[in-house]
Amino acid sequence: MNISTAALAKMDQRYRATLINSLPGFKCLQLVGTMGKNGHSNLGIFNSIFHLGASPALLGMVSRPDSGDHDTLKNIENSGFYTLNNVLVDYYEQAHQTSARYTNGRSEFVECGFTEFFMPEFEAPFVAEATIKIAMELKEIIPISLNNTNLVIGEIKHILVSEELVGADGYVDHEKAGTITVVGLDSYFDTLPLARLAYAKPDVVSKLIK
Amino acid sequence: MNISTAALAKMDQRYRATLINSLPGFKCLQLVGTMGKNGHSNLGIFNSIFHLGASPALLGMVSRPDSGDHDTLKNIENSGFYTLNNVLVDYYEQAHQTSARYTNGRSEFVECGFTEFFMPEFEAPFVAEATIKIAMELKEIIPISLNNTNLVIGEIKHILVSEELVGADGYVDHEKAGTITVVGLDSYFDTLPLARLAYAKPDVVSKLIK
Numbered sequence: 368m369n370i371s372t373a374a375l376a377k378m379d380q381r382y383r384a385t386l387i388n389s390l391p392g393f394k395c396l397q398l399v400g401t402m403g404k405n406g407h408s409n410l411g412i413f414n415s416i417f418h419l420g421a422s423p424a425l426l427g428m429v430s431r432p433d434s435g436d437h438d439t440l441k442n443i444e445n446s447g448f449y450t451l452n453n454v455l456v457d458y459y460e461q462a463h464q465t466s467a468r469y470t471n472g473r474s475e476f477v478e479c480g481f482t483e484f485f486m487p488e489f490e491a492p493f494v495a496e497a498t499i500k501i502a503m504e505l506k507e508i509i510p511i512s513l514n515n516t517n518l519v520i521g522e523i524k525h526i527l528v529s530e531e532l533v534g535a536d537g538y539v540d541h542e543k544a545g546t547i548t549v550v551g552l553d554s555y556f557d558t559l560p561l562a563r564l565a566y567a568k569p570d571v572v573s574k575l576i577k
Numbered sequence: 578m579n580i581s582t583a584a585l586a587k588m589d590q591r592y593r594a595t596l597i598n599s600l601p602g603f604k605c606l607q608l609v610g611t612m613g614k615n616g617h618s619n620l621g622i623f624n625s626i627f628h629l630g631a632s633p634a635l636l637g638m639v640s641r642p643d644s645g646d647h648d649t650l651k652n653i654e655n656s657g658f659y660t661l662n663n664v665l666v667d668y669y670e671q672a673h674q675t676s677a678r679y680t681n682g683r684s685e686f687v688e689c690g691f692t693e694f695f696m697p698e699f700e701a702p703f704v705a706e707a708t709i710k711i712a713m714e715l716k717e718i719i720p721i722s723l724n725n726t727n728l729v730i731g732e733i734k735h736i737l738v739s740e741e742l743v744g745a746d747g748y749v750d751h752e753k754a755g756t757i758t759v760v761g762l763d764s765y766f767d768t769l770p771l772a773r774l775a776y777a778k779p780d781v782v783s784k785l786i787k
Binding site: 368369370371372375376378380381382383384385386387388389390391392393394395396397414415416417418419420421422423424425426427429431451453456459460463464465466467468469470473478486499501506507509511513514516518520522523524525526527528529530533536537538539541542546547548550551553554555556557558559560561562563564565566567568569570571576 | 578579580581582585586588590591592593594595596597598599600601602603604605606607624625626627628629630631632633634635636637639641661663666669670673674675676677678679680683688696709711716717719721723724726728730732733734735736737738739740743746747748749751752756757758760761763764765766767768769770771772773774775776777778779780781786
């Protein structure tokens with residue numbers, strides 16, 4: 368079938384949100400940890416993390432004004448720092464639960480059963496249970512006037528990861544790390560490795576790495 | 578171990594690129610089809626697609642000046658249109674091969690063994706083999722001065738998909754569609770469903786959908 372822009376505009380709002388959110392496929396999933404001015408920690412689940420560049424090491428994410436992202440964005444703006452923490456098979460139900468709208472003063476760390484972890488001289492809280500923890504410094508917030516969202520761009524300040532998860536060429540082993548992925552806002556997936564392919568060159572059949 | 582910004586800056590460039598590209602986890606993978614002024618089609622693989630909003634239906638992606646993305650960006654700027662096509666288990670090696678730097682006049686459709694598919698009154702080529710095809714109209718290109726990349730934001734004009742892949746609530750079934758995911762630039766993964774979880778509410782244990 369062909370679903371046009373006009374058909375999208377006429378759709379029930381929930382149906383359209385589910386369709387469009389799930390349409391592009393598997394997404395990068397992270398728990399974002401922040402600290403409020405009041406000393407209350409906040410933890411939110413984000414599925415719009417994207418790689419922006421390796422030098423400097425930049426990651427972007429989308430913050431929606433009409434969602435639970437509001438506290439996360441406010442804390443990032445105020446403090447300038449946040450953490451990214453991978454979501455594991457072991458606790459994806461708890462991670463999903465951080466998307467519930469808890470009232471102010473209730474931390475998703477406590478409510479959803481995660482342990483706060485701090486590193487010296489970095490104020491945002493990490494998820495102790497995560498096997499890959501990334502400390503981020505805010506670099507730029509780009510308002511997207513098309514739909515009133517914000518792109519949050521940060522630089523990687525620290526990567527906390529076990530040595531056994533990083534290969535000789537720098538490749539991070541997410542299978543070993545237990546990282547999962549998501550479709551839409553609610554459908555979680557484990558993964559099965561197919562292959563790593565060598566850098567592609569014209570007229571050369573693709574080769575496997577290792 | 579703790580890898581700091583200072584350590585990242587001192588790293589071998591390739592090691593850092595592999596580390597940072599693979600760090601955030603599983604990414605959204607699409608083949609981007611465009612048409613050049615000269616009538617030559619172009620197909621490139623992108624792993625930086627992100628959901629920006631459902632109403633209007635907007636998707637973003639990152640275009641890097643120092644990569645094969647150059648032709649894709651130029652064609653999108655010139656024509657205003659492009660297509661997104663999901664990558665299947667059946668042809669991920671061919672999809673990876675589109676990242677090779679073919680000289681002008683050689684289309685990745687031909688070189689990598691994909692079939693061009695056109696819909697009436699839409700000039701950008703789709704990948705016939707893809708089970709989910711999305712027609713996009715360029716809305717905005719946002720230059721990121723932090724690292725000289727561009728964010729390409731487009732609106733969904735058409736979704737070409739079999740009815741059996743879309744659920745009663747609008748959910749697109751990527752398992753049935755055969756869609757795969759990627760870590761970094763070269764490591765491809767099939768997926769295994771864990772669960773769909775209902776909209777999270779405070780103090781309610783997460784429920785399964787279906």
